[in-house]
Amino acid sequence: MYLSRLQDNSIYVNVGETEITPEVTEEMLARKIATYCNIGHTAARAPLVTLLKSRCPTNLGQFEETQPAAK
Numbered sequence: 001m002y003l004s005r006l007q008d009n010s011i012y013v014n015v016g017e018t019e020i021t022p023e024v025t026e027e028m029l030a031r032k033i034a035t036y037c038n039i040g041h042t043a044a045r046a047p048l049v050t051l052l053k054s055r056c057p058t059n060l061g062q063f064e065e066t067q068p069a070a071k
Contacts, residue, residue, distance in 0.1 A: 009034040014061065020044035022068060026051060038063065 003024060006012075012033050017040055020029065026047050036042075036052045043064040044052065053063060 003028065003032055006032045008032060011035040011037070013037040014040045014042055016040045018042045019066075020048050020052075022066075024048065 001021070001024075003020075008031050010033055012018075012035070014037065020043070022045065024044075029048055029051055033052070033055060036056045037058040038052070038056050038061040039058070040061045041064065042049070042052060042061065043066050045068055046065045049063045049065050053059070
């Protein structure tokens with residue numbers, strides 16, 4: 001998984017399509033991404049979208065909330 005190889009407190013620039021998979025936790029995402037620049041389309045569970053939006057000084061794209069994985 002790409003996120004696990006990312007350095008902590010990274011700046012992430014999304015120019016195309018980014019989908020945060022259901023197994024990514026809020027804690028991991030918060031640790032890995034300090035700043036999120038969204039120029040494309042981002043899809044993730046609602047809590048992760050909220051986290052990314054709070055760290056997004058540049059949003060020229062769109063965010064989509066996906067449903068949690070079925071158990």
